[in-house]
Amino acid sequence: DAGVTQSPTHLIKTRGQQVTLRCSPKSGHDTVSWYQQALGQGPQFIFQYYEEEERQRGNFPDRFSGHQFPNYSSELNVNALLLGDSALYLCASSSRWSNQPQHFGDGTRLSIL
Template sequence: DAGVTQSPTHLIKTRGQQVTLRCSPKSGHDTVSWYQQALGQGPQFIFQYYEEEERQRGNFPDRFSGHQFPNYSSELNVNALLLGDSALYLCASTIGGHTGELFFGEGSRLTVL
């Protein structure tokens, strides 16, 4: 049983560019959340997708957008990259409406130069 998988694992971009990160949830899960983890910090909630719609959103600008596909996989898009967007981006999945455990992927490490 595959867990949460994310791609790419590492990538380097320059300021002003756009990036797309991808996530496949754990088998049987239908809800995907995205978190940004800056170096030495805890994960910060970006948004959550359920039934192909953004259900909740944290305090992130509109440059951060996402999508969920019918197979429950998800993408995170960041436009007009800033140096401060450099971070580990974590995807987590769960079953909608269930309490408790989020299953995390190993993340995509984005470096913006």
């Protein structure tokens, strides 16, 4: 049973570019959350998707957007990249109807030059 998978594992972009990160949730999970983790910091909540709609959002600008597909997989899009967007981007999945904890993928390391 595959856990949460994210792609790509590493990515290098330049300022001003756009990037799309992908996430496949753990089997049986229907809710996907995205987190940004800067070096030496704890993960920070970006937003959460359920039934293809954004349900909650953290304190991130509109440059950060997402999408959830009918098969529950999700994408995180970041436009107009800034140097400060360099971070590990983590996807976590969970089940809407369960009190079980969120399961995390190993993230995408995004470096902005």
